[in-house]
Amino acid sequence: MGSYELSLVTLAAIYAMLALSLNLITGFCGQISLGHAAFFGAGAYAAALLSKSGGPFVAALGAGMLVAALFGLVVGLASLRVRHDFLAITTMGVGFLFLGFVRKQKALGAELGISGIPDHGLGAWGLALLAVALTVATAILSLHIRRAWAGRAFAAIADDEDTARTMGIDVVRYKLVAFVMGTAIAGLAGGVFAHFTRFIIPDAFGFTVSISILAMVIVGGIGSTWGVLVGAVMLTLLPELFRFINDYKLLIYGSLLLLVMRFAPGGLAGALAPLFRRAGTAAGGAR
Amino acid sequence: MLQLELTIQGLINGSMYALMAVGLTLVYGLLRILHVAHAGLYTLGAYIAVLIANASGSLLLGAAVAIPAVGLAGMAVYRLLYEPILDRPPYVALIASIGLFIVMEEAYRLVFGPYGETFSTPYLAGRLAIGPIGAKGAEVLMVIAAFGLLTLLALLARRTRFGVAWRATVSDPAMARSFGVDTIKVRYVNFFVASGLAASAAILVAVLNNLVEPTMGSVPSYKTLAIIVLGGLGNVAGTLAASLALGVIEAFGTIYIGHLLDRDAIAFLFLVLVLMIRPQGLFAAK
Amino acid sequence: MSLLEIDAVTVRFGGILALEQVSFALEAGELLGLIGPNGAGKTTMLRAITGVVAPTVGRIRLDGRDITGLSTDRRVRLGLALTHQIVRPLRAMTALDNVVCAAGHAKTASFLRALATRHSLAEERRAREFLALVGIAEFADAMPSAMPLGALKRLEVARALALSPRVLLLDEPLAGLNHVEAARLADTIVGLNRSGLSIVLIEHNLGEVLRICQRLVVLDNGSRIAAGDPQTVIADATVRAAYLGQEAGHAAA
Numbered sequence: 075m076g077s078y079e080l081s082l083v084t085l086a087a088i089y090a091m092l093a094l095s096l097n098l099i100t101g102f103c104g105q106i107s108l109g110h111a112a113f114f115g116a117g118a119y120a121a122a123l124l125s126k127s128g129g130p131f132v133a134a135l136g137a138g139m140l141v142a143a144l145f146g147l148v149v150g151l152a153s154l155r156v157r158h159d160f161l162a163i164t165t166m167g168v169g170f171l172f173l174g175f176v177r178k179q180k181a182l183g184a185e186l187g188i189s190g191i192p193d194h195g196l197g198a199w200g201l202a203l204l205a206v207a208l209t210v211a212t213a214i215l216s217l218h219i220r221r222a223w224a225g226r227a228f229a230a231i232a233d234d235e236d237t238a239r240t241m242g243i244d245v246v247r248y249k250l251v252a253f254v255m256g257t258a259i260a261g262l263a264g265g266v267f268a269h270f271t272r273f274i275i276p277d278a279f280g281f282t283v284s285i286s287i288l289a290m291v292i293v294g295g296i297g298s299t300w301g302v303l304v305g306a307v308m309l310t311l312l313p314e315l316f317r318f319i320n321d322y323k324l325l326i327y328g329s330l331l332l333l334v335m336r337f338a339p340g341g342l343a344g345a346l347a348p349l350f351r352r353a354g355t356a357a358g359g360a361r
Numbered sequence: 362m363l364q365l366e367l368t369i370q371g372l373i374n375g376s377m378y379a380l381m382a383v384g385l386t387l388v389y390g391l392l393r394i395l396h397v398a399h400a401g402l403y404t405l406g407a408y409i410a411v412l413i414a415n416a417s418g419s420l421l422l423g424a425a426v427a428i429p430a431v432g433l434a435g436m437a438v439y440r441l442l443y444e445p446i447l448d449r450p451p452y453v454a455l456i457a458s459i460g461l462f463i464v465m466e467e468a469y470r471l472v473f474g475p476y477g478e479t480f481s482t483p484y485l486a487g488r489l490a491i492g493p494i495g496a497k498g499a500e501v502l503m504v505i506a507a508f509g510l511l512t513l514l515a516l517l518a519r520r521t522r523f524g525v526a527w528r529a530t531v532s533d534p535a536m537a538r539s540f541g542v543d544t545i546k547v548r549y550v551n552f553f554v555a556s557g558l559a560a561s562a563a564i565l566v567a568v569l570n571n572l573v574e575p576t577m578g579s580v581p582s583y584k585t586l587a588i589i590v591l592g593g594l595g596n597v598a599g600t601l602a603a604s605l606a607l608g609v610i611e612a613f614g615t616i617y618i619g620h621l622l623d624r625d626a627i628a629f630l631f632l633v634l635v636l637m638i639r640p641q642g643l644f645a646a647k
Numbered sequence: 648m649s650l651l652e653i654d655a656v657t658v659r660f661g662g663i664l665a666l667e668q669v670s671f672a673l674e675a676g677e678l679l680g681l682i683g684p685n686g687a688g689k690t691t692m693l694r695a696i697t698g699v700v701a702p703t704v705g706r707i708r709l710d711g712r713d714i715t716g717l718s719t720d721r722r723v724r725l726g727l728a729l730t731h732q733i734v735r736p737l738r739a740m741t742a743l744d745n746v747v748c749a750a751g752h753a754k755t756a757s758f759l760r761a762l763a764t765r766h767s768l769a770e771e772r773r774a775r776e777f778l779a780l781v782g783i784a785e786f787a788d789a790m791p792s793a794m795p796l797g798a799l800k801r802l803e804v805a806r807a808l809a810l811s812p813r814v815l816l817l818d819e820p821l822a823g824l825n826h827v828e829a830a831r832l833a834d835t836i837v838g839l840n841r842s843g844l845s846i847v848l849i850e851h852n853l854g855e856v857l858r859i860c861q862r863l864v865v866l867d868n869g870s871r872i873a874a875g876d877p878q879t880v881i882a883d884a885t886v887r888a889a890y891l892g893q894e895a896g897h898a899a900a
């Protein structure tokens with residue numbers, strides 16, 4: 075693999091982590107978020123600053139995770155006050171606020187961002203492997219949660235949180251956990267991203283990025299780990315592999331959001347599920 | 362004096378927000394949809410107007426074609442996109458609408474190019490002044506248009522049979538239907554009017570800046586969402602108040618907290634603060 | 648000490664006084680009927696007990712412990728379970744999964760435990776038993792959208808039972824059931840009560856109420872107007888007036 079291919083793998087893995095982490099919040103727990111890139115950005119900035127002040131790479135990743143998770147906890151607490159449409163707009167607002175704040179901070183390089191982020195020392199192969207390993211870990215965590223009792227509790231909350239309460243489920247705690255887990259992973263992805271590009275600007279974490287992450291989740295199929303994984307890799311690589319698409323990248327993301335919501339709200343996973351189910355029955359009903 | 366200038370500048374911007382946000386809040390009141398693509402229709406209005414004005418030499422003709430054309434486009438968006446997904450969970454329409462907005466912006470960029478169009482002859486560029494206070498002609502027209510159009514709308518809503526049916530449908534669709542109101546027709550008219558208002562706001566902004574660009578809807582698109590939430594979703598008077606208030610707050614904010622926060626984020630700072638204190642919006646009836 | 652004590656509870660919605668200084672108690676092992684005309688405040692009382700609405704004034708105690716300030720899920724974990732008058736199934740799950748989710752309450756009570764545990768065979772078995780008990784075993788794999796109202800009503804009961812409650816609060820469980828189904832479910836309720844479960848039953852089907860309840864509390868217009876053994880209560884002039892007033896109102900309308 076050449077360095078170009080390696081960088082594609084790394085980038086796809088970073089976006090897959092982001093999409094899976096948003097899926098924990100929006101897909102599993104049913105809390106729509108239109109500002110996920112803010113947590114990605116918080117992690118990236120925190121990791122970049124720590125690295126630049128001489129901290130080791132691992133510590134930088136940890137710092138990115140921690141800062142994003144704390145930010146996520148605050149937004150999670152705020153999310154307890156609002157539902158549905160209001161939550162969508164609140165999280166969108168958080169995204170714009172993050173951007174509007176970062177753009178004006180001299181300490182964060184304002185519009186120019188942070189450049190000269192130190193080398194992570196792993197080499198291109200090392201970083202790609204790390205990113206893939208973290209993505210695989212996130213996917214395994216997601217698959218596990220879905221099967222565990224925590225997944226049932228999340229599903230109940232996503233379905234109808236008042237009813238979930240009458241079933242003894244501590245909705246507040248579960249929502250906060252979903253936000254903290256999802257944003258911590260987004261922060262981790264941010265740390266990897268900052269060291270991958272070694273140069274970050276505010277616009278890399280803007281509303282368009284939040285919507286792109288959401289598009290990956292929705293095209294893949296909200297709540298489906300495999301679907302989201304495929305959606306993220308597909309939407310990241312398609313514009314890169316077919317260069318002529320790159321100019322139409324946003325047009326494609328937008329059209330996909332529009333068409334999936336209009337015609338197939340279950341996304342890829344939803345559209346393919348009946349096929350798998352039929353195959354399963356044919357194979358003797360094995361689950 | 363600075364204070365006065367800022368207030369006036371704020372009211373001018375607030376008028377523009379009001380023209381857009383009133384339509385948005387009506388759509389929400391009627392259908393519970395956060396209609397982000399409203400800003401795509403807004404930009405469409407500016408493009409139609411500038412192209413026709415430049416071809417014919419008459420801005421008035423441009424506006425006269427653009428406003429109803431965008432109204433029709435709004436009706437088409439309702440019919441083709443929203444109507445089939447009305448019974449889905451609310452996020453479905455919201456995300457579809459965001460998708461449509463992105464598609465529209467990209468389409469303008471691909472069709473008309475990224476740099477935008479200007480009027481071959483700038484309109485209303487002169488400055489009007491009363492004593493020490495001055496404003497551009499287009500700015501004055503913006504305020505007059507906003508107040509004029511919204512007053513007209515209020516009168517129609519109060520004085521005509523259809524207006525009464527419309528208000529009844531916004532406040533309680535099931536009840537309105539049981540009184541024989543054709544609520545489907547109300548929806549179409551609502552989209553026509555809302556989109557027409559957005560188009561007129563866009564034309565005024567285009568004249569003011571002498572520029573029509575693909576991304577001119579980006580800032581108002583999400584900011585007006587903040588406004589209608591602050592105004593108490595579906596509440597027209599609240600939305601008006603929130604529009605003007607935000608215009609003024611932004612004008613002052615740019616000067617006083619501009620070093621801390623980007624101008625376009627001020628709306629969201631208020632939004633988040635207000636929602637934390639009053640989760641149902643600033644002016645919503647409890 | 649009573650198992651559940653309602654102490655001078657008042658609930659106000661804006662200008663509406665839905666409950667005014669209502670007190671009553673549920674003894675351990677009792678089957679108590681809470682009745683009253685439409686809009687009397689019965690559902691509101693149930694919601695105040697479970698913490699869905701907050702009482703303006705008054706206290707609620709479970710086993711002597713003041714639970715007035717606790718969240719709904721906390722109260723449920725302390726042993727309260729309710730069924731909704733207007734059914735609220737989890738729509739994205741089968742009937743069985745609805746009940747399984749409730750049956751796993753001990754596992755979902757702590758996030759870490761819920762994260763660490765996957766096996767659910769015991770809960771599935773118990774869930775099937777509850778579905779059979781209320782007579783909807785054949786709907787186990789059905790989605791709620793494909794179930795008739797009568798079955799959804801009973802799903803509410805199965806789900807509440809799966810929480811292994813100490814106090815079961817039933818809001819019109821018999822409404823929407825035909826005569827035979829209603830009598831059967833009423834018998835099931837009696838059976839549960841015999842096996843030691845304490846129950847508050849809200850019901851408009853007075854025939855079944857009089858047949859199975861040991862004691863009645865009557866609400867009208869947000870106030871308690873009578874309480875005591877069923878025969879005495881139903882003969883009470885105030886109670887008759889409250890119900891008849893409504894009948895008279897209907898006749899006049």
Ligand SMILES: Nc1ncnc2c1ncn2[C@@H]1O[C@H](COP(=O)(O)OP(=O)(O)OP(=O)(O)O)[C@@H](O)[C@H]1O
Pocket residue numbers: 660663664665683684685686687688689690691692732
């Ligand atoms: N959320 C609410 N907001 C405002 N008023 C309410 C609310 N819930 C109930 N009420 C009012 O409180 C009163 C009591 O209602 P409640 O539902 O408790 O009656 P109920 O006895 O359960 O009646 P039914 O037999 O019809 O179920 C009614 O006047 C009702 O309109």
Ligand SMILES: [Mg+2]
Pocket residue numbers: 689690691732818
């Ligand atoms: Mg009731």
